[in-house]
Amino acid sequence: xxxxxxxxxxxxxxxxxxxxxxxxxxxxxxxxxxxxxxxxxxxxxxxxxxxxxxxxxxxxxxxxxxxxxxxxxxxxxxxxxxxxxxxxxxxxxxxxxxxxxxxxxxxxxxxxxxxxxxxxxxxxxxxxxxxxxxxxxxxxxxxxxxxxxxxxxxxxxxxxxxxxxxxxxxxxxxxxxxxxxxxxxxxxxxxxxxxxxxxxxxxxxxxxxxxxxxxxxxxxxxxxxxxxxxxxxxxxxxxxxxxxxxxxxxxxxxxxxxxxxxxxxxxxxxxxxxxxxxxxxxxxxxxxxxxxxxxxxxxxxxxxxxxxxxxxxxxxxxxxxxxxxxxxxxxxxx
Amino acid sequence: xxxxxxxxxxxxxxxxxxxxxxxxxxxxxxxxxxxxxxxxxxxxxxxxxxxxxxxxxxxxxxxxxxxxxxxxxxxxxxxxxxxxxxxxxxxxxxxxxxxxxxxxxxxxxxxxxxxxxxxxxxxxxxxxxxxxxxxxxxxxxxxxxxxxxxxxxxxxxxxxxxxxxxxxxxxxxxxxxxxxxxxxxxxxxxxxxxxxxxxxxxxxxxxxxxxxxxxxxxxxxxxxxxxxxxxxxxxxxxxxxxxxxxxxxxxxxxxxxxxxxxxxxxxxxxxxxxxxxxxxxxxxxxxxxxxxxxxxxxxxxxxxxxxxxxxxxxxxxxxxxxxxxxxxxxxxxxxxxxx
Amino acid sequence: xxxxxxxxxxxxxxxxxxxxxxxxxxxxxxxxxxxxxxxxxxxxxxxxxxxxxxxxxxxxxxxxxxxxxxxxxxxxxxxxxxxxxxxxxxxxxxxxxxxxxxxxxxxxxxxxxxxxxxxxxxxxxxxxxxxxxxxxxxxxxxxxxxxxxxxxxxxxxxxxxxxxxxxxxxxxxxxxxxxxxxxxxxxxxxxxxxxxxxxxxxxxxxxxxxxxxxxxxxxxxxxxxxxxxxxxxxxxxxxxx
Numbered sequence: 006x007x008x009x010x011x012x013x014x015x016x017x018x019x020x021x022x023x024x025x026x027x028x029x030x031x032x033x034x035x036x037x038x039x040x041x042x043x044x045x046x047x048x049x050x051x052x053x054x055x056x057x058x059x060x061x062x063x064x065x066x067x068x069x070x071x072x073x074x075x076x077x078x079x080x081x082x083x084x085x086x087x088x089x090x091x092x093x094x095x096x097x098x099x100x101x102x103x104x105x106x107x108x109x110x111x112x113x114x115x116x117x118x119x120x121x122x123x124x125x126x127x128x129x130x131x132x133x134x135x136x137x138x139x140x141x142x143x144x145x146x147x148x149x150x151x152x153x154x155x156x157x158x159x160x161x162x163x164x165x166x167x168x169x170x171x172x173x174x175x176x177x178x179x180x181x182x183x184x185x186x187x188x189x190x191x192x193x194x195x196x197x198x199x200x201x202x203x204x205x206x207x208x209x210x211x212x213x214x215x216x217x218x219x220x221x222x223x224x225x226x227x228x229x230x231x232x233x234x235x236x237x238x239x240x241x242x243x244x245x246x247x248x249x250x251x252x253x254x255x256x257x258x259x260x261x262x263x264x265x266x267x268x269x270x271x272x273x274x275x276x277x278x279x280x281x282x283x284x285x286x287x288x289x290x291x292x293x294x295x296x297x298x299x300x301x302x303x304x305x306x307x308x309x310x311x312x313x314x315x316x317x318x319x320x321x322x323x324x325x326x327x328x329x330x331x332x333x334x335x336x337x338x339x
Numbered sequence: 340x341x342x343x344x345x346x347x348x349x350x351x352x353x354x355x356x357x358x359x360x361x362x363x364x365x366x367x368x369x370x371x372x373x374x375x376x377x378x379x380x381x382x383x384x385x386x387x388x389x390x391x392x393x394x395x396x397x398x399x400x401x402x403x404x405x406x407x408x409x410x411x412x413x414x415x416x417x418x419x420x421x422x423x424x425x426x427x428x429x430x431x432x433x434x435x436x437x438x439x440x441x442x443x444x445x446x447x448x449x450x451x452x453x454x455x456x457x458x459x460x461x462x463x464x465x466x467x468x469x470x471x472x473x474x475x476x477x478x479x480x481x482x483x484x485x486x487x488x489x490x491x492x493x494x495x496x497x498x499x500x501x502x503x504x505x506x507x508x509x510x511x512x513x514x515x516x517x518x519x520x521x522x523x524x525x526x527x528x529x530x531x532x533x534x535x536x537x538x539x540x541x542x543x544x545x546x547x548x549x550x551x552x553x554x555x556x557x558x559x560x561x562x563x564x565x566x567x568x569x570x571x572x573x574x575x576x577x578x579x580x581x582x583x584x585x586x587x588x589x590x591x592x593x594x595x596x597x598x599x600x601x602x603x604x605x606x607x608x609x610x611x612x613x614x615x616x617x618x619x620x621x622x623x624x625x626x627x628x629x630x631x632x633x634x635x636x637x638x639x640x641x642x643x644x645x646x647x648x649x650x651x652x653x654x655x656x657x658x659x660x661x662x663x664x665x666x667x668x669x670x671x672x673x674x675x676x677x678x
Numbered sequence: 679x680x681x682x683x684x685x686x687x688x689x690x691x692x693x694x695x696x697x698x699x700x701x702x703x704x705x706x707x708x709x710x711x712x713x714x715x716x717x718x719x720x721x722x723x724x725x726x727x728x729x730x731x732x733x734x735x736x737x738x739x740x741x742x743x744x745x746x747x748x749x750x751x752x753x754x755x756x757x758x759x760x761x762x763x764x765x766x767x768x769x770x771x772x773x774x775x776x777x778x779x780x781x782x783x784x785x786x787x788x789x790x791x792x793x794x795x796x797x798x799x800x801x802x803x804x805x806x807x808x809x810x811x812x813x814x815x816x817x818x819x820x821x822x823x824x825x826x827x828x829x830x831x832x833x834x835x836x837x838x839x840x841x842x843x844x845x846x847x848x849x850x851x852x853x854x855x856x857x858x859x860x861x862x863x864x865x866x867x868x869x870x871x872x873x874x875x876x877x878x879x880x881x882x883x884x885x886x887x888x889x890x891x892x893x894x895x896x897x898x899x900x901x902x903x904x905x906x907x908x909x910x911x912x913x914x915x916x917x918x919x
Contacts, residue, residue, distance in 0.1 A: 076456045127657055133455055134400045138599060139656050141592065145649030152642030267642070271588075275467070278460055317471040320464050327461050328451045529782045529791070536779040539768035546728065546762070547831055548754035548783040604770070 016329070041308060047187045048304035054193040056300020057200035058255050062273050063280035063292035064207060065251030071224040071287030072244040074133070075125065078140040081274025082147035083120075083249050087113050087256025088265040089151060095162045095260075102162065103195060106257045113253025117246035125245065126238070144274075151267040159264040167191030167261075192261040203254050204293055210247075211289065220244055224287060272316065276303075279323040349523045349606060356610075357516045364505055374504050378511050378576060380617040382569060385515040387597035387609030388522050389565035394595060395603035396531060397558040398538025400459045403466030404566055404594045406444075407437040409585030410469070411567025412574045416485050417478070419497075426498040430571035434564035441563030445556040463588070470586035484581030487574060498575040507576050514572060515610075518565050522606050525561070534558050535604065566594070596648060600655050602664030611663050616651070620644040680739075681706040681835055681866050682727070682758070687736035689719075689726050696722040698890040699736065704835070709857070709867045711881030711898075713874075715911055718887040720870045721763060724837055727868075728760040729753040741834065755783065759828040760837035763870075765820045767812040774799060774808045776823055780830030795830055802826045802856060818849045825856065835866045842873045850876055878902065886910065 027034060038045070062084060069077050087109045094100035094108065124143060128136055170179050171191065182189040211217035223230040223240045231237045255273075263269065280299050284291025299319055306318025360381070363369075369377065386408065393399050414436045415429030424432075448461050474482040493500045500506040525531040533554050536544040545551055574580045584590070601612025623644040630638050659666045682704040689697040697719045704710045712720050725731045727738055729750040738746045740758050748756070759780075768776045777795035785791040799808050802822040807815060815823060821841055828836055838857070842850045854876050861867060871877040877884065878898045886894040886901060888910040894901055901907055 076460075124653060124657070131656070131660060134459075135656050135660055137400070137456065137459065139653055142649045142652030142656065145592070145652065146646055147649075149642035149646035149649060153640045153646065156640065275463075282457070282460065317468065320468045320471070323464050324461065324468070327453060327457060327464070328447065528788050529786055532775065532779050532782060532791075535771060535775075536768055539770055540766045542730075542750075543762065543766035543768065543827075544779065545750040546754060546760055547780045547827060548751050548759075549779070550749075550751045 043186045044308050045305070046185060048308050049301060050184070050187040050189060051193065052301035052304035053297055054189070054197045054300075055304070056297040057197045057204075058258055058296075059273070059276055059280060059300050060293045060296025061200045061203060061251050061255045061258075063277045063284065063296045064204065064289050065248035065255075066277045067281045067284065067287055067289060067292040068207075068220075068251070069245055069248040070281065071289075072220060073121075073125065073129075073241050075136040075140065076278070077245075077248070078137060078274065079120070079143040079147060080140075080248075080252060080277055081270030081272075082144040082151075083113060083116065083270070084252035084256045084273050085151060085265065085267060085270035086116065086147060087253040088260050088263075088269060089155060090253075091257045091260045092160050092162060092265055096160075102164070102257045102260050103199065106199065106254050109253040109257045110250045111253075113256075114246040114250035117249025118242055120249070121242050121245035126241070129241070148267050148270075155267065157266055159266040159269075161264045162260055164192070164261055167195075190262070195261070196258040199258055200255070203251070207247075207251070207289070216243065220247075275316070276319060279319055279326075282323065283326050349527065352607075353516065353519055353523060357512070360512055361509070364508065369505070371504055374508055376618055376621045378504075378507050379621075380613050381508070381511045381515045382572060382576075383593065383597050383617055384610040384613035385511065385518045385572075386566055386569040386594045387601070387613055388515070388518045389562050389569065390594050391598040391603060391605075391609050392522060392525060392534075392565070393558045393562035395598055395605070395608065396526070396538065397534040397555060399555060399558065400455075401462040401562070401591075401595070402459045402588075403462035403464070403591050404562075405586045405588065405590035406462070406466040406469050407441060407563035407566035408570040408573075408590055408594070409466075409473070409582075410437040410440055410563075411570030412580050412585045413473070413479055413485075413570075414567070415571035416487065416574045416580055420485060420488060425496045426571055426575050427496070430568050433567040433571050437563040437567035437570075438560045441559040442556060445559030446552070449552050449555045463591070466586050466588070466591055470582050473582040473586060482582055484579060484584070485574075487578045489578070498572075511572055511576075514568055518568070519606065519610065521561065521565065526606055530554070530557065538604070596652065598662075600651060600662055602662030605662075605664045608662055608664050615663065616648065620648065623647050679706050680704070681741060682868070683737075683739040684723075684727070685737045685739070687723070687726055687733045687738060689722055689731055690734055696890050697726060697733075697887075700887070700890070700892045701736075702885055702892065702895070704866060704868060706834075706866050707861070707864065708882045709861055709869060709880055711877040711884040712868060712870045712887065713872070713877055713884060714887035717889075718910075719890040720887055721839060722890075723887070724760060724839055724868075724870065727753075728758070728837060754831055754833070757832075757834040758837065759831045759833035759835075761824045761828050761839055761841065763839040763843060765817075765824045767815070767820050767823055769811070769813040771812055772809050773804055773812050773815070773823060776812050777826045777830045780827040783830075784832040794832075795826075798826045798830045801829070801859070803852075817844050818846075818852075821845065821849075821853065822856070825853075825860075829860065829865070833865065835868065836860070838867060838869045838871075840870050840872060842871060842876055854880055 062080070066077060066080050069075065069080075090109050090112060091102050091105050094105045095102055100108070120143065124139055125136065128139055167180055168191070170177055180191040182194070211221060219230070219235045219240055220243070222233070222235060223237055227237055230240070276299060280292055280295040283299065284293070284295030299322070302318050302322050303315040307315055364374070386404070390401060390404050393401055411430065411433030414433035415426045418424040418429040418432060419426055444465050448458055453461050473479060479485060487499070489501070490497055490499050491501065493503050493506055495506070498510060525534070533544065533549050536547070536549055537551060537554060541551055570585070597612030597616055598609040599612065600616055601610065602608030627638065627640060627643045655662065661668070680703050682702075684700060684702040686699045686701055687697055688695065688699050700723060702710070712723070714720055722731065726733050729745065729748045729752065733746055736746070737744055740753075740756060743756065745753055745756060745758070768779065774792065774795050777799055778791045781791040781794040781798070785794050796808065799805060802825055804819060804822050804826060807819060812820070812823060825838070825841065841857070842853055845853065850873055857867065857869070857880055869877065869880060881898055883896060884898050884901045885892060886904075886907050893906045893910060894904045896904070
């Protein structure tokens with residue numbers, strides 16, 4: 006029988022067995038849920054909040070893959086750059102990280118343009134693994150450059166607002182918010198809100214503007230796009246910048262609750278790849294949904310496999326997706 | 340240049356290089372530091388050669404060779420610590436273990452049709468999973484790592500040389516020559532041709548009777564086994580292993596750096612890449628330790644050598660995508676055309 | 679004796695029936711030409727025979743054995759080798775290395791494989807380029823390489839997919855001669871071709887596909903006059919009936 010049908014049978018029977026086992030142990034499961042229920046809920050909430058930022062990173066990566074057809078190994082390193090920019094702006098000039106989005110986004114956009122023009126563009130006709138290696142070389146370059154300048158000491162920032170009663174526009178919210186037994190901190194909530202807003206902005210650009218149309222056209226068919234007069238080189242350039250701008254924003258959003266060191270972008274890199282494969286390479290909605298799913302998986306994995314790191318759960322999902330559904334949830338390009 | 344004429348030539352070159360390397364320390368006495376640079380050079384050449392079989396010849400780009408390396412490293416170390424087993428035998432066990440791991444993961448990835456970037460990401464995922472899992476395993480001491488029990492003096496059977504580090508150089512020389520010998524045997528026979536055919540065009544290869552699954556997996560198994568030998572050697576030399584050193588992504592990257600710079604899919608590419616990059620890296624590191632006056636700000640900072648590697652990688656891919664050997668070949672061809 | 683027997687082979691893609699219950703036989707030593715307008719299903723049929731696609735219905739018997747479920751490399755191992763319409767040279771290898779890949783199938787030892795490869799290269803007339811990179815070859819050269827590689831597998835039956843596509847008339851004439859020489863060596867051939875003169879000259883029998891169906895089989899002379907064939911190519915108005 007064809008592979009796909011066989012896979013479906015395997016998944017079906019696995020789920021069936023799971024359900025049977027669950028049914029037989031329902032009492033024990035109920036007890037466990039009562040015990041761990043709160044932890045699970047917290048994991049779910051944190052997972053979605055953090056997942057939104059992962060979505061943002063992944064959307065940038067999938068955009069680059071969809072249009073330029075390259076796997077950008079430097080994505081995480083560029084995010085680290087954004088994080089350091091945000092750090093320096095806060096540490097030296099007292100710029101609020103959420104405000105510095107206005108700086109990191111254009112800055113990373115610009116850096117993306119430069120990188121594409123100088124490094125990616127010259128190798129556009131080279132075999133795929135060459136382009137992979139280029140971005141890898143770039144990642145090594147960036148990470149170690151940051152290591153030289155900032156050394157390996159982890160840095161963090163601490164905002165002096167966001168605890169207790171905080172004025173948010175017309176509202177006054179008592180942070181952290183307690184909702185159904187879970188705790189929602191201001192940092193993570195802000196990250197979620199901003200990430201979602203930026204996602205909407207990205208959608209708008211891609212769906213409603215001429216630039217967006219050109220980008221989508223190029224992603225679907227490079228030759229066809231150039232035949233109708235789209236300057237593919239220019240679109241490649243702008244798209245790379247756009248993808249990098251996404252991590253610029255994400256960088257500013259995570260600094261309030263994460264340490265930054267020269268290799269901080271690495272976990273985001275790995276996770277972004279998993280999300281992109283999960284959501285379907287080149288699919289923006291896939292990256293959005295995938296980010297939330299992976300965020301959830303990360304946090305939930307720690308509940309079920311208490312002594313393992315978050316990453317292992319992510320990798321297990323990754324390998325499963327690669328084998329059973331490599332085109333991802335919204336698989337388009339293959 | 341027919342293969343018939345090339346056939347003995349490769350073995351002669353190998354013999355000549357081996358002899359030259361064996362005689363080198365006798366002609367130019369090396370300081371302890373220089374010995375360790377030489378050891379690392381040959382060691383990366385071995386690992387690069389192993390990677391090259393899978394990545395350069397078969398065209399299956401691996402970003403997770405640390406998996407095989409680490410399995411070899413831990414296998415021989417655990418056997419040494421718990422059973423007093425000589426690392427030379429332990430290394431064979433490690434090679435077997437890595438080979439099996441390569442067989443299973445290779446078979447799965449190829450059977451499920453993972454190609455190109457998906458395949459590369461899968462290899463990366465496997466290595467990372469090994470790393471994460473090994474930080475939890477008690478019997479390899481989790482993330483604390485394992486130390487080689489130190490013995491006195493020099494011992495070939497225990498692969499430990501406390502008085503004469505030069506013997507490490509000869510040990511790795513033997514391993515490296517062995518690895519390159521395997522490479523030559525592959526390249527000059529059916530397996531090598533089939534692997535390159537697979538690299539160039541899988542459909543065409545299949546249409547000529549090449550069993551893609553079987554040969555791709557074979558390449559992985561051989562590549563894995565050779566990498567494991569390097570892993571075992573590393574622990575004996577460094578006397579310590581932990582999950583990051585064994586399975587870390589930086590190992591995977593360093594492994595593939597040399598063959599790419601030297602020339603993928605060639606016998607001597609990894610060696611040349613190692614000879615070029617390793618001393619360069621060491622030189623850069625010592626330079627940073629004691630830089631001249633006007634560069635005092637970078638004194639003691641780590642990362643300069645790695646950053647240099649990143650720059651070299653970019654430059655090589657952009658301007659010398661066939662590596663150093665490829666560039667040399669192109670120049671000699673141009674000279675031939677002119678004459 | 680019948681070397682290849684295709685029985686009621688059908689292949690569909692989604693809703694499209696590309697090959698519809700086609701039955702054909704090829705006698706050993708024959709050249710069977712396969713023609714038909716574009717989209718008739720010729721290459722699909724090739725792909726089913728060569729194992730690249732699995733038939734949805736029907737059987738394929740080669741040399742007495744059912745090869746319908748064989749993988750492409752297994753089909754070749756049994757003595758049936760195909761070429762590709764858009765040539766696929768191993769660009770990074772030399773011409774002789776290319777052909778050796780084919781030769782290794784029946785000549786596992788390197789020295790034997792090289793000997794066989796050079797023989798075949800001489801036969802197709804690529805001697806001068808034997809040690810040069812395959813990517814230096816012209817289109818005509820690459821076509822010969824494709825032929826040489828396939829021949830090196832010492833196949834009993836060769837499937838040639840539009841070997842003459844992209845060649846000048848002079849080059850086509852040379853290829854026709856080459857194919858005849860291949861047949862003289864005892865190799866059976868199934869040839870897809872659009873160049874009518876060539877296929878008419880070459881073939882012992884011709885099969886015509888149209889919309890996935892076999893509409894005519896017979897000698898070249900008969901086929902040229904067959905009204906169904908003319909209708910398929912030129913449309914209703916030109917049929918003689």
